[in-house]
Amino acid sequence: MTTVIPGSRLRRGFDFLPYALVAPLTLFIVCLALIPALFTIVESFFRVNPLDPPDAFIGFGNFEALFANDAITSSMVNTAIYLVIGVALSTVFAIIFAVVLQKRFFGRSILIAILILPWALPGVVEGIVWSSIWDSNSGLLNSVLTSLHLIDHYLVFLGQNQLSTIFGIELVQVWQITPLSTLLILASLQNIPADIYEAADLDGSSPWATFRRITLPLARPGITIAMVQAIIATLNVFDQPYVLNGSASTGVSLTMETYFISFQNLNFGEGYALSLVITLITLLASFLVLKLVYRPVEF
């Protein structure tokens, strides 16, 4: 609820101050978010190509061209795999991490400071960091697996097999987005009153049953927001596949295709259409998770 400061409003007829305070924000949002978004919607129905003027209305032509393009459909499949692996892994990891951090212990705040690191670092540099783990000539993983005699020659993890490529790339994004998910779920866990756990303990509930019946259901609000942020991140993944796998078809994401179509082929019309498709899928998927996972929790 807003609390109102009693003030000059009574003396003057019209109060300019609040409008002056929100004007810069409004100007930025209107000019650099709303108008561009409108552009994306309108121009996705036009042929817009600086190499092939003039612009012309073509109805659903851009969308039809996208779905007839094998590169786009294969990047849709890739992105779906990024989404599933990324949302599942980051959510499971975050739930485990949050439970580990739920009770106070010595060094907990230092652990949280370390845990948060990958969230704070640029995704594109994280891709470079991980490339020396996945590398097929001198990577850490190959070296460790060889030392353990699990493999007898170095393997190629990225670039050849679609699933191992996407898994390797998505793990890097999971590394980046799990800290925020953990914090969100941890915040939910810390709202759970201690006496619920005491009661469960008195009733002889096993740790697993307590987790299943108390922790997990009561963490739903945090888990929902964590999953929504994971959905937005994975459906729009760009930095990690761009540096780890380049334009190789085994890992190209929809956002990468948008970039190639728009800024290499200069086919802005199709680029607009593809951004619109990604946006709609993102909103739809977020809404679905909200419906399926979210339950209001009251204590």
Next chain:
Amino acid sequence: MKKGSWPRRIGILFILIWTLVPLYWALNISLQTDAQATSKPSNYLPPSPSFANFAALLSGNSDLAQSIRQSTGNIFLECASATVVTVVLATLAAYAFARMRFRGRTVLFYGVLATMAFPAYTTLIPLYRILSAFGLVNTYLGIVLVYVSGFLPLATWILYNYMLSLPIALEEAGQIDGASRMQVLTHVVLPLARPGVISTAIITFLFAWGQFLFPLVLSSDISTQPLTVVIASLEGRHLVPYTLLSAAGILALGVPAVIALILNRYIVSGLLAGSVK
């Protein structure tokens, strides 16, 4: 407590390994020569730690060193300007939303918040075309404008929540003493809201530092490209050895890593104020 202690120890160990091994590995490689770094099996510790890679990146007049230095300057300038503008504008707007009632307030407030639900890349192409229409592609101003527009909604939301949590009595006392509302903002609200402002500034700075696709599109050469874009372009050319690339990565990770380690308290509280509601 006693029952849970073993699983928790394993959990703590897993968090540490999962978070730190990749970072350690990049540091380890950056301190080796190219021959050492490509040996099989890998050297798990640098055999003869050397800062030669960092020296090659930062000193001398090679093209590489010059572009790393220039892009480091660029990223600092762009992130700092975007942070200052975002925090100032978000503070003004958050104060109005939290403490004043005016026609259109609700529509405006939720309209701004709604833009956070959309993926940032929805507006990538139109922003490029708008900036190029105004001759702002490949300028600091263009990049900073885009960053500010992207970060303002979250910054406003964090500060709004923070200001709502402050006791209003002090502000009322200020008003009774004859202070104008702007004086109340600068002399009463801002000192109390300092932790919230710091959180917002840190989060905005880190977001700006992490940007890649926007500057990749919006800056076309080294005059405005941030460090992240330059490092990624080195990777793509396959001409630069991993050792040098890892050293460049460590440079780009250093600033946000130090900020995150020292100021994590503000990050955690800011992120939670910004997302849970």
